[in-house]
Amino acid sequence: MLIPLANDPRDYAWGSTSLLADLEGREASGRPEAEVWFGDHPGDPSETADGRTLDRWIADEGAASGVGEPLPYLLKLLAAASALSIQAHPSKAQAEEGFAREEAAGIPRDAPDRTYRDANHKPELIVALSDTFRALAGLRDLDATRRLVATLGPGAAPLADRLKGADASLSAVIGWLLSDGAAAARDVIAAAVTAESDEFAAELALARTLEAAFPGDPGIVVALLMNLVTLQRGEGLFVPAGVLHAYLEGLGVELMAASDNVLRGGLTPKHVDAAELVSVLDPTPGLPPVIVPREIAAGVRRYDVPVADFALLAVSPDEDGVEVVLEGPAIAVATAGSPAVRALASEDVATLSPGAAVLVTANEGGLRVTGEGEIFVALPGH
Template sequence: MLVPLANAPRDYAWGSRSLIAALEGRDPAAGPEAEVWFGDHPSDPADVEDGSGRTLDAWIADNGVRVSPSGRLPYLLKLLAAGAPLSIQVHPTKRQAEEGFAREASLDADAPRNYVDDNHKPEIIVALSDRFEALSGLRELEATRRLLDAIGAAAAPLRERLGDPEGLRDALGWLLSGDADDTVAAIIAALEEAQSTEFAAELANARYIASIHPQDPGVVVALLMNYVVLRRGEGLFLGAGMLHAYVAGLGVELMAASDNVLRGGLTPKRIDVDELLAIVDPEPGPVPVVLPVAGDRGSRAVESFAVPVSDFRLLRVAVAGEEPAVLHPTGAAIVLATAGEVTVSDGGDTVSLRPGRAVFATPDTAELRFAGDGEVFVAEPGVA
């Protein structure tokens, strides 16, 4: 069975007035549009377009649909539009989330907390804009030392702390604790004159972030991170413990159904430095870019993005001409259109999708057929 879905964009301050609007063929919005959620997450379940006024979680419950052993979808699919940098953040492992949620269970309802559920939040984002900028993980130490040398004497106190990977954890704590405010201010001031052929893009990105978040220690934390530019159709996987922040662009994001976020700068929201340091992975390394693999499920039109988690799987289906694409989903699936116009059929129901619209396929759906001229992304459960 196919169930058409829609949702209103969330108006986080870092959102874009134009990116989601342009995808959907609308004029720019009056205010920021940051994310559109397609799922049954209780914070913002998708709307079911059947005239009943129900949300997807209510529809699933009313119809007795078993989407997973827990009764909820194991994933959350989003459109994400970054008009300004998001907070630098990190997500816990499943065990850390369970322990943290249990630890905070006795807190008063209005008390600040780090864990709003007991789940982990691995995620992948695939660029829809021609250029999607992000910060992902911590840069190799020797390269970061060269970058800090380009900034000059102002960065010397930070450079001295980077003796080994654990030095990165210590440096993060120092920068975010308030003890390094003078060094943070000096580095941000020095960015204006800093020059480097090797790190020109990183320095330009730091200056851009500083223009939006002046004097925020997250500007300097960003200098320790890998700066990456995705081209359309390229993905970025973010596992537990990986420090990251999206900077600019439009993408399709798929994650485990959780809202656990530990923040580390570029935000007015609460930052728990000790908890962030407890879960962050301080090991430097390369950017985990995920390229699509064509020919999934035997169809040339289906591409998959391999991720090392069982909560979800993301597929891209491109159709053109008279030949339909066929997909056999692994369970309850959500199909989101991102280009052109695509007709989705399960052999009984047929739904026509334009960019920004989605449809839920119940877990008993044996086959999905896609026709038309356009592109959709399909979220489905992963394989354990």
């Protein structure tokens, strides 16, 4: 079966007022529209054509179609006009331990100071739909960061001191910035907004933008330790457990494990638990984990990620169409044109406009995609 899915955009403050409306070819609502969720996550499950939420539909009817369990992934359209919070996500083991700890402490799951809202990890993949998509991802090479900090002058001396030596710990630096180093962070920010550097012009421009939006936030200094990434359309960014990241601007398809566990590191009025963030943080510097899709068949590209929770395909059919083999329940969302999808077993057919999505039940085995346009297909990994 093909089960049409719909959901309302979530109105987070960082959302764009135009990107989702432009994608879908409709009038803008005038409100920030940040994310549209396609999945059965209880935080905001999609709605089926008969008015049931997808989690309810799966409970009622999923077993007969091979969708007997909750989906292991959550698919989103994400539209950012300004920075999301700097954050990292726990590993599976860390999530299980933290969830059990907070359950035992009696912290309500919807409490603002609750960190572990479920017992799952949350690796995630974002793929740029806009011409460019900007993000912060991972920690920059230490030598490069030392060069950046040197351009800031005497105001950044306490930070420069903590970055000296072969045993410099980025985890310790971040923990200090988000707790006892708040006053020093303000001095670093003041230096960054007036500094000039050919090598780090983009990073300093970002610091000025963030200071205007989040005055004095220590997360601005954390951002100066991170890789600034600009994805081109179709490129992906994979964020595994423990890797600091923040999306800055653009439209994308996001796919993640079905979890809502977020440990924040600044650029937000929400709860920041510096010690817990540091406990899950991967402090290893390195290049950002950019993914270029691999063509697995004519018109079908796969984003290879090292997790079993999900996989993502991008499908752009030619005039003859393309057949896509699927293992397990999948969700297809259109991002361009008006492609038609036909389920291989039932021969159910749906024509999708940009922003429209369907659940493809596991007993179908795949899709045939025809017409002009593009769809992204989320499915369980292996």
